[in-house]
Amino acid sequence: MACDRIRTLLPLLADGALRQPRRFFVARHVAGCPDCAARLEELQSVGTMLRTKLPFHRAPPGLAARIGAALPRETPPPVPRRRVPVQAFAGGLVGALAGVALTLLVMPAPRDPVVQGAIDSHVRSLMAEHLMDVATSDQHTVKPWLSARLDVSPPVRDLVDLGFPLLGGRLDYVDGHKGAAVVYRHAKHIINLFAWAAAGRDTGFSETARQGFNVVSWHRDGIAYYAVSDLEADQLAAFARLVSGG
Amino acid sequence: MAHDDRKRRFELLALPHLDAAFNLARWLTGNSADAEDVVQDAYLRAYRYFDSFHGGEFRVWLLGIVRNCFLDWIKENRSSRMLFQAEPAGETDETLWSERPRDPEALLLESIDSQTLEQLMLRLPLEYREVLLLREVEDLSYKEIAAITTTPTGTVMSRLSRARLALRKLWLGAHATEVVRGV
Numbered sequence: 397m398a399c400d401r402i403r404t405l406l407p408l409l410a411d412g413a414l415r416q417p418r419r420f421f422v423a424r425h426v427a428g429c430p431d432c433a434a435r436l437e438e439l440q441s442v443g444t445m446l447r448t449k450l451p452f453h454r455a456p457p458g459l460a461a462r463i464g465a466a467l468p469r470e471t472p473p474p475v476p477r478r479r480v481p482v483q484a485f486a487g488g489l490v491g492a493l494a495g496v497a498l499t500l501l502v503m504p505a506p507r508d509p510v511v512q513g514a515i516d517s518h519v520r521s522l523m524a525e526h527l528m529d530v531a532t533s534d535q536h537t538v539k540p541w542l543s544a545r546l547d548v549s550p551p552v553r554d555l556v557d558l559g560f561p562l563l564g565g566r567l568d569y570v571d572g573h574k575g576a577a578v579v580y581r582h583a584k585h586i587i588n589l590f591a592w593a594a595a596g597r598d599t600g601f602s603e604t605a606r607q608g609f610n611v612v613s614w615h616r617d618g619i620a621y622y623a624v625s626d627l628e629a630d631q632l633a634a635f636a637r638l639v640s641g642g
Numbered sequence: 643m644a645h646d647d648r649k650r651r652f653e654l655l656a657l658p659h660l661d662a663a664f665n666l667a668r669w670l671t672g673n674s675a676d677a678e679d680v681v682q683d684a685y686l687r688a689y690r691y692f693d694s695f696h697g698g699e700f701r702v703w704l705l706g707i708v709r710n711c712f713l714d715w716i717k718e719n720r721s722s723r724m725l726f727q728a729e730p731a732g733e734t735d736e737t738l739w740s741e742r743p744r745d746p747e748a749l750l751l752e753s754i755d756s757q758t759l760e761q762l763m764l765r766l767p768l769e770y771r772e773v774l775l776l777r778e779v780e781d782l783s784y785k786e787i788a789a790i791t792t793t794p795t796g797t798v799m800s801r802l803s804r805a806r807l808a809l810r811k812l813w814l815g816a817h818a819t820e821v822v823r824g825v
């Protein structure tokens with residue numbers, strides 16, 4: 397193999413991510429090529445430096461005990477999903493992201509941690525500019541990408557004809573649940589549809605409004621869904637019905 | 643009774659990773675008091691969702707929660723601008739790696755002390771710091787890092803490459819300064 401090709405593989409060799417027989421061929425080349433060997437050494441020296449010189453901060457002595465003492469007060473997640481009436485004014489309250497940041501600073505204690513988690517993940521996806529891992533309007537790309545990485549296979553539909561174009565998808569966590577986030581758009585509003593595997597019976601749609609966001613949640617075929625957007629409540633509800641196919 | 647079992651099972655799995663959780667939180671927040679808050683929050687959250695842990699490496703699951711708690715913490719405590727900085731663009735790998743120091747790597751390694759390295763790390767963007775810690779200190783695979791950071795594996799690999807380059811650049815810069823000063 398040429399040096400150029402070897403060099404792209406050197407990080408993988410250094411990180412133990414090369415499988416045989418490629419590992420053998422790369423290692424053999426490096427053994428006989430001083431330039432590539434020097435490059436590998438440079439790569440590895442960063443790791444060596446971090447492992448040998450970077451201070452490792454151990455947990456302070458009392459922390460384990462404090463956590464242990466705090467644990468019993470925490471209970472397993474609540475199963476029932478409450479129906480919260482939609483507040484009439486919530487839809488158009490917050491549009492701009494700057495407004496969102498301000499709202500978060502003064503937000504009251506959350507009630508349903510999952511709804512709160514879904515809103516947090518929605519805001520995070522917009523703020524961190526990490527909206528999509530896979531950015532495409534092709535549902536036949538997004539769905540297998542997600543399925544390959546999750547234990548669920550949420551439906552992914554391109555609803556462009558109905559005014560909700562598919563933008564893409566990513567992996568995300570909602571309050572500790574690892575799942576899919578499928579991203580749609582309606583006019584200028586971004587919709588995150590979170591989905592993860594969850595036991596339980598199918599439910600109807602529950603609507604919640606909080607912090608200027610609307611959330612519609614439901615459960616179907618072993619998957620929990622949370623759609624979050626600053627879209628008007630009735631439009632988000634319409635989206636939920638469309639995307640769930642009913 | 644069942645509740646006690648659950649707690650014991652959780653502690654057996656989770657407490658061995660307390661140092662790893664704290665170290666990550668400490669490097670992300672930059673100080674011990676906030677790191678403690680983040681870790682405590684993460685453990686309570688992990689306990690609450692313990693039932694959704696479906697095997698695999700517990701440390702990976704836990705560090706993902708630590709990271710999430712950190713993101714929540716940063717959101718509550720700082721402006722949105724302090725969220726993960728955008729990765730510096732440009733710089734191809736070749737330009738930097740070819741700036742070879744005259745000293746052999748081993749000598750160069752000797753030349754840096756822990757305190758300097760800590761300073762250099764704290765100057766890196768969070769995304770770089772995080773991926774370096776997870777890979778080099780926690781010795782996690784690309785796939786595990788991808789799970790923790792909810793990032794595709796390909797992105798983890800390229801980010802790690804850029805992070806190594808960035809740290810190396812700072813390191814060579816610090817080294818050059820010391821040589822000039824005659825330290």
Ligand SMILES: [Zn+2]
Nearest residue numbers: 399402429432
């Ligand atoms: Zn070569």
